[in-house]
Amino acid sequence: MSVIGIDFGNDGCYIAVARQGGIETIANDYSLRSTPSCVAFGEKNRVLGVAAKNQMTTNMKNTIHSFKRMLGRQFRDPKVQAEISSFPFRVVELPDRGVGIVVQYLNEEQIFTPIQITAMLFSKLKLTAEQALGIKVNDVVIGVPCYFTDAERRAMLDAAVTAGLNVLRLFNETTATALAYGIYKQDLPGPEEKPRNVVFVDCGNSNIQVSVVAFNKGKLKMLATSADANLGGRDFDRLMAHHFAMEFKSKYKIDATGNPRAWLRLCTEVEKLKKQMSANSTDLPINIECFMDDKDVSAKLNRATMEEMAAPLLKRVESTLQHCLQDSSLKLDDISSVEIVGGSTRIPAIKLLIEKVFNKVPSTTLNQDEAVARGCALQCAMLSPAFKVREFSVTDVQPYSIRLVWQDESGQEGDMEVFPKNHQVPFSKMLTFYRREPFTLQAQYTVPSTFPDPIIGHYTVENVAPGPEGECQKVKVKVRVNLHGLFTVASASLTEKRETTEESQEIMETEDKQDKASTDGPVNNQDSKVENHSTPAEEGSQQEKMETEKSTETPTPTKVTKNEGNEKKGKKVLKTVELPIKEVIKSLNAADLNSLVERESQMVQADKLENDRINAKNAVEEYVYDVRSRIYDDLEQYISPSDREKLSHQLEDTETWLYEEGEDCNKQVYLDKLAELKKQGEPIKGRRREREELPAAFESLLSSVQLARKATEQFNQGDEKYNHLDGAQVEKVEKVIVEKQEWVDKNLGVITATALHVDLPITSSQVRSEKSSFDALVNPIINKPKPKPKVEEPPPAEKKEGDKAEGEQPNGPKINGQEQEQSNEKPTEPMDVD
Ligand SMILES: Nc1ncnc2c1ncn2[C@@H]1O[C@H](COP(=O)(O)OP(=O)(O)OP(=O)(O)O)[C@@H](O)[C@H]1O
Ligand SMILES: [Mg+2]
Numbered sequence: 001m002s003v004i005g006i007d008f009g010n011d012g013c014y015i016a017v018a019r020q021g022g023i024e025t026i027a028n029d030y031s032l033r034s035t036p037s038c039v040a041f042g043e044k045n046r047v048l049g050v051a052a053k054n055q056m057t058t059n060m061k062n063t064i065h066s067f068k069r070m071l072g073r074q075f076r077d078p079k080v081q082a083e084i085s086s087f088p089f090r091v092v093e094l095p096d097r098g099v100g101i102v103v104q105y106l107n108e109e110q111i112f113t114p115i116q117i118t119a120m121l122f123s124k125l126k127l128t129a130e131q132a133l134g135i136k137v138n139d140v141v142i143g144v145p146c147y148f149t150d151a152e153r154r155a156m157l158d159a160a161v162t163a164g165l166n167v168l169r170l171f172n173e174t175t176a177t178a179l180a181y182g183i184y185k186q187d188l189p190g191p192e193e194k195p196r197n198v199v200f201v202d203c204g205n206s207n208i209q210v211s212v213v214a215f216n217k218g219k220l221k222m223l224a225t226s227a228d229a230n231l232g233g234r235d236f237d238r239l240m241a242h243h244f245a246m247e248f249k250s251k252y253k254i255d256a257t258g259n260p261r262a263w264l265r266l267c268t269e270v271e272k273l274k275k276q277m278s279a280n281s282t283d284l285p286i287n288i289e290c291f292m293d294d295k296d297v298s299a300k301l302n303r304a305t306m307e308e309m310a311a312p313l314l315k316r317v318e319s320t321l322q323h324c325l326q327d328s329s330l331k332l333d334d335i336s337s338v339e340i341v342g343g344s345t346r347i348p349a350i351k352l353l354i355e356k357v358f359n360k361v362p363s364t365t366l367n368q369d370e371a372v373a374r375g376c377a378l379q380c381a382m383l384s385p386a387f388k389v390r391e392f393s394v395t396d397v398q399p400y401s402i403r404l405v406w407q408d409e410s411g412q413e414g415d416m417e418v419f420p421k422n423h424q425v426p427f428s429k430m431l432t433f434y435r436r437e438p439f440t441l442q443a444q445y446t447v448p449s450t451f452p453d454p455i456i457g458h459y460t461v462e463n464v465a466p467g468p469e470g471e472c473q474k475v476k477v478k479v480r481v482n483l484h485g486l487f488t489v490a491s492a493s494l495t496e497k498r499e500t501t502e503e504s505q506e507i508m509e510t511e512d513k514q515d516k517a518s519t520d521g522p523v524n525n526q527d528s529k530v531e532n533h534s535t536p537a538e539e540g541s542q543q544e545k546m547e548t549e550k551s552t553e554t555p556t557p558t559k560v561t562k563n564e565g566n567e568k569k570g571k572k573v574l575k576t577v578e579l580p581i582k583e584v585i586k587s588l589n590a591a592d593l594n595s596l597v598e599r600e601s602q603m604v605q606a607d608k609l610e611n612d613r614i615n616a617k618n619a620v621e622e623y624v625y626d627v628r629s630r631i632y633d634d635l636e637q638y639i640s641p642s643d644r645e646k647l648s649h650q651l652e653d654t655e656t657w658l659y660e661e662g663e664d665c666n667k668q669v670y671l672d673k674l675a676e677l678k679k680q681g682e683p684i685k686g687r688r689r690e691r692e693e694l695p696a697a698f699e700s701l702l703s704s705v706q707l708a709r710k711a712t713e714q715f716n717q718g719d720e721k722y723n724h725l726d727g728a729q730v731e732k733v734e735k736v737i738v739e740k741q742e743w744v745d746k747n748l749g750v751i752t753a754t755a756l757h758v759d760l761p762i763t764s765s766q767v768r769s770e771k772s773s774f775d776a777l778v779n780p781i782i783n784k785p786k787p788k789p790k791v792e793e794p795p796p797a798e799k800k801e802g803d804k805a806e807g808e809q810p811n812g813p814k815i816n817g818q819e820q821e822q823s824n825e826k827p828t829e830p831m832d833v834d
Pocket of ligand 2: 205372
């Protein structure tokens with residue numbers, strides 16, 4: 001069972017795995033731990049991760065990036081529009097108002113959604129993990145920005161499902177970082193002591209997230225989070241790129257802002273410069289050859305000038321830091337340290353701001369790039385039944401306040417805030433409504449929200465009908481923010497009054513069970529702990545508010561127990577009936593999701609076939625290069641001059657073929673071509689190999705013969721070592737020795753007489769098998785063990801009282817009681833102990 005954590009960053013992804021020895025990050029096929037969040041399309045296949053980024057400048061229109069920022073959003077969303085304005089690829093509005101990314105794939109125009117593109121990247125990460133671990137990967141925990149809305153989270157889950165991943169939890173990146181920090185800390189204050197408050201700042205490629213977390217032994221509690229979803233390293237890149245573009249415009253009369261390829265190259269170079277700037281404050285050069293109109297460009301910039309330009313960005317960093325501090329209601333003195341993660345916290349100006357706001361030098365206890373993935377892997381291990389992890393409770397918060405809106409029976413709108421901002425999650429609340437007919441609840445983010453469409457979903461509680469006397473029914477609705485941070489209406493139930501009979505008692509029992517089952521659904525213990533602990537108080541307060549709506553015919557609940565009364569009729573009991581809920585949410589329906597899953601798996605299969613085809617082609621090319629250079633080098637003597645010339649022509653023809661009609665064949669054609677070449681090339685390599693291996697094989701055989709000969713000679717000289725051997729058997733050995741020596745001499749002669757480019761009549765494996773059969777025949781004879789000499793039993797008269805005392809056996813070592821006992825039992829065989 002896989003225990004994997006994924007940090008899907010806007011710039012790059014990290015995969016971490018929990019193993020018995022701890023958490024490790026996984027390297028991809030380029031031996032890199034970061035896999036760029038890039039997906040590219042070609043004529044024959046998709047190109048994913050590192051390979052996609054590498055071909056970006058030559059295939060700009062079909063290389064997709066920054067798609068994480070479009071997940072769960074509509075085309076007209078200002079955030080999407082802002083992204084599109086900087087994309088070199090085409091994005092269109094889909095009939096459902098969603099985002100469609102247009103690419104040329106398999107020689108035709110195709111449109112994919114951000115969910116599909118994300119799924120493609122996830123498929124790549126899944127494959128990377130599977131190749132590294134050698135097992136199938138399904139269960140994962142994926143990091144999400146803490147500010148992600150319901151729609152964005154649902155889109156992320158849909159993408160994961162499309163890629164065949166089973167998400168045990170969408171885990172806020174801030175919380176993942178905090179977990180990766182806290183679980184290894186041995187010196188946290190005790191559970192009842194004042195917690196240790198730590199600030200975490202994660203500034204990545206496109207966002208900054210800040211959190212304040214309270215740690216006690218065995219637990220962490222998120223106190224507050226704040227974020228700027230549109231501020232990260234790429235904004236510094238763009239700022240500098242714009243600066244240089246202006247400089248080049250006046251210096252070289254070229255405008256990079258209007259040329260997507262030049263702009264992309266400039267951004268790439270500028271990012272490198274920015275990283276150098278984090279370590280150097282001096283003037284740093286930027287040089288790009290053939291930048292535009294065949295002109296080489298160069299310029300300089302230093303850190304101080306960059307910081308001046310970036311003042312507005314830095315101001316926003318500062319206000320995000322301050323927001324979090326305010327939301328946490330902590331004083332500076334309450335904060336014990338500030339930890340930084342994310343690539344852009346390496347920018348010195350950002351570090352200084354952190355120090356200024358929190359009055360502490362930021363520390364880098366965690367691996368800045370891998371902390372989120374590691375925290376996710378830890379969480380996956382905690383949720384996985386296959387893994388045992390140190391107990392550590394995680395209490396998270398949700399970023400926006402959520403309210404419910406409904407219409408009462410008279411059509412009046414009612415609303416209430418169910419989960420305020422920074423309310424702990426996962427969490428459930430029970431609300432009570434008094435209704436005669438089905439009703440709809442609308443969940444929405446309290447305006448103003450960072451999401452243009454504040455509506456989370458509509459939930460219609462069905463099958464509500466008036467009571468027997470036309471009165472309102474008491475409907476309990478359980479609302480919940482679950483482990484993924486998704487709002488749900490988890491259940492709705494109606495309490496009916498019934499006359500008891502034996503049957504109704506059975507119903508009560510079933511009802512009990514259902515109730516238990518519906519308490520939590522598929523969530524972990526930690527979740528239920530939170531809920532059980534806090535629900536009653538919440539339920540009371542919610543009920544109070546909701547009951548302003550209630551009808552006057554409120555039924556009073558009567559508590560009923562199973563053994564209540566012996567009468568079979570006439571007793572009033574309450575029966576709980578689960579009500580169906582119809583929801584309209586921003587998530588794909590099952591049929592659409594299934595078709596995405598199928599499409600993705602077809603594309604994965606097609607990529608695999610194309611990969612195999614390319615590998616087969618590369619194998620032909622590699623063979624050509626390998627043999628062609630070696631027949632004039634180490635293989636030269638093992639092929640006759642005329643054959644060498646013939647083979648050389650064949651190799652050259654194959655190389656030409658690869659670039660012409662053989663450029664684009666199917667896999668079998670390449671396999672056949674390789675087989676054809678190998679028919680010529682392998683015998684040459686084989687002859688060389690044999691000439692190398694034969695001496696060692698003969699040496700080994702001769703050494704066996706030599707040993708056997710020595711043994712027979714010693715036997716014939718009456719050596720005491722061999723005087724137990726049987727003479728007839730020894731004669732047999734002598735005969736085989738002679739035969740084998742003749743065989744060796746004959747074959748060595750043949751080998752010497754054979755030219756190097758001619759196949760030998762004898763192979764090294766034949767020689768090795770000759771040695772084996774020789775050893776099998778000879779060794780049992782000459783290595784026959786000597787019989788044990790008989791030892792006289794000491795006369796009983798010599799035994800004295802006390803001879804049995806420990807340690808006084810003449811030849812037996814003093815081992816333990818048992819050994820002692822044995823040697824006492826067998827006094828005649830003391831030699832055996834030696
Ligand atoms: N030494 C450095 N100095 C300045 N910036 C750096 C340095 N190293 C990396 N970066 C920047 O960090 C960013 C990448 O950071 P990170 O990997 O944390 O982002 P991400 O997780 O992919 O994105 P996000 O968190 O926004 O989704 C890039 O913009 C990169 O240029
Ligand atoms: Mg990140």
